[in-house]
Amino acid sequence: MHGRGPWWREKFDQHCVRITAAREIVVNILHETDEHLSASDIYMKAHAISPEIGLTTIYRTLELLEQMRIVQKFDFGDGQARFELLNNPGGKGHHHHLICVKCKKIIDYKDFIDEEINCLGKTQDFLSQKYNFQINDHLVSFYGLCENCRGGER
Amino acid sequence: MHGRGPWWREKFDQHCVRITAAREIVVNILHETDEHLSASDIYMKAHAISPEIGLTTIYRTLELLEQMRIVQKFDFGDGQARFELLNNPGGKGHHHHLICVKCKKIIDYKDFIDEEINCLGKTQDFLSQKYNFQINDHLVSFYGLCENCRGGER
DNA sequence: TTTAAAATGAAAATGGTTTTCATTATTATA
DNA sequence: TATAATAATGAAAACCATTTTCATTTTAAA
Numbered sequence: 246m247h248g249r250g251p252w253w254r255e256k257f258d259q260h261c262v263r264i265t266a267a268r269e270i271v272v273n274i275l276h277e278t279d280e281h282l283s284a285s286d287i288y289m290k291a292h293a294i295s296p297e298i299g300l301t302t303i304y305r306t307l308e309l310l311e312q313m314r315i316v317q318k319f320d321f322g323d324g325q326a327r328f329e330l331l332n333n334p335g336g337k338g339h340h341h342h343l344i345c346v347k348c349k350k351i352i353d354y355k356d357f358i359d360e361e362i363n364c365l366g367k368t369q370d371f372l373s374q375k376y377n378f379q380i381n382d383h384l385v386s387f388y389g390l391c392e393n394c395r396g397g398e399r
Numbered sequence: 400m401h402g403r404g405p406w407w408r409e410k411f412d413q414h415c416v417r418i419t420a421a422r423e424i425v426v427n428i429l430h431e432t433d434e435h436l437s438a439s440d441i442y443m444k445a446h447a448i449s450p451e452i453g454l455t456t457i458y459r460t461l462e463l464l465e466q467m468r469i470v471q472k473f474d475f476g477d478g479q480a481r482f483e484l485l486n487n488p489g490g491k492g493h494h495h496h497l498i499c500v501k502c503k504k505i506i507d508y509k510d511f512i513d514e515e516i517n518c519l520g521k522t523q524d525f526l527s528q529k530y531n532f533q534i535n536d537h538l539v540s541f542y543g544l545c546e547n548c549r550g551g552e553r
Numbered sequence: 554t555t556t557a558a559a560a561t562g563a564a565a566a567t568g569g570t571t572t573t574c575a576t577t578a579t580t581a582t583a
Numbered sequence: 584t585a586t587a588a589t590a591a592t593g594a595a596a597a598c599c600a601t602t603t604t605c606a607t608t609t610t611a612a613a
Contacts (some may be wrong), residue, residue, distance in 0.1 A: 395533050
C-alpha cells in the first residue's frame with residue numbers, strides 16, 4: 246500500500262507491539278499460503294525456517310495478531326483452530342467460505358463477491374450506527390454438502 | 400409449521416435417529432433460550448431437569464444435532480464451543496452476529512436482514528450451481544469494537 | 554418375549570491451548 | 584556506550600474442553 250515496509254508494520258506500531266523475528270516469520274508464513282493453517286502447521290513451517298522458535302511463541306503470536314485484526318481465527322470443526330491473514334473486505338485477498346458439513350472441505354470463493362460486499366457494506370453502515378460499533382471486518386460462510394457428499398447423507 | 404409434533408422430529412426420522420428423553424431435553428433447552436449456550440451450560444440446565452443425564456450425552460447429542468443441521472456450533476473465541484438452534488435463513492429466529500473482538504460481547508441482530516438475505520440468496524444460488532454444492536444455511540458475522548471498548552484499544 | 558442395535562453414564566484418556574517461570578533480547582534513559 | 588526497565592521467549596507443566604472406552608441399560612424390530 247505505502248512505500249516503507251509491509252502493511253502490517255503500522256498495525257504493530259499502533260498497538261505498541263514489537264516486531265520480532267518470530268512474529269515476522271509467522272506473518273510471512275500466513276502471507277505465503279492460501280491454506281487454512283493450524284497453529285502446529287505454522288509451528289512446523291516456522292521451525293523449518295528457524296528451529297529455535299517454540300510452539301508457545303506461535304500461539305502467543307497468533308493471539309496477538311488476532312487482537313490486532315491482522316489475522317482471523319477460524320473453527321472449522323476439526324478440533325484445532327485455523328488461521329488466515331485478514332485482508333480488507335473488498336481487498337484483493339478477501340474471500341468467503343463454502344463449507345461441507347460432512348467431509349469438512351472448505352472452498353474459498355471470491356465469485357459474486359462484489360454484490361455481496363456492496364450489500365454487506367450497507368448492512369455494516371446501518372449496524373455501526375444503530376449499535377455504535379466500530380466494525381472492522383466480517384465473515385461469511387455457507388454450509389452444506391459438497392459434490393461428493395451429496396446423496397449419502399449420514 | 401405442520402400439525403403433528405415439533406418440526407425437528409422429522410429431521411430425526413430422516414436421519415434414522417431415535418428420539419430419546421435426553422435429546423428432547425437438549426432441543427427444548429436450546430429452543431427456550433436466546434443465549435449462546437456452551438455444552439456445560441446445557442448440561443447444567445439439563446441436569447436440573449433430569450439429574451441422571453451425563454455430560455457425555457450432552458456432547459454426543461450436540462454433535463448429532465449439528466450433523467442433522469438442527470444446531471449450529473460456534474466458536475466465539477472463549478475456549479468453549481457454543482450452540483444455537485439453527486433456524487431457516489429467512490425464518491423467524493434467523494439472525495446474524497455482531498462481535499466485539501475485545502470484550503467478546505455478541506449482539507444478535509435481525510435488522511436489515513431482509514436485504515441481506517435477499518443478496519445472500521442470490522449468492523447462494525450462484526454458488527450451489529458453480530460448485531455443485533447443496534447449501535443449507537449460512538453464517539454472517541461482523542467483527543469490531545463495541546461502544547464500551549472503543550477508544551482504549553488493546 | 555427374544556434379539557439385535559442404539560443410547561447412555563462414569564471414568565479415563567486425549568490433545569490443543571495456556572500458564573509458569575527462569576532466561577534472553579529489546580528499548581529507553583542516563 | 585552502560586544501565587535499568589520492559590517485553591519477548593522456550594521448555595515444561597498445567598489446564599480443561601472434548602472424546603473414547605467399556606460395561607450397562609434402553610429401545611425398536613422380529
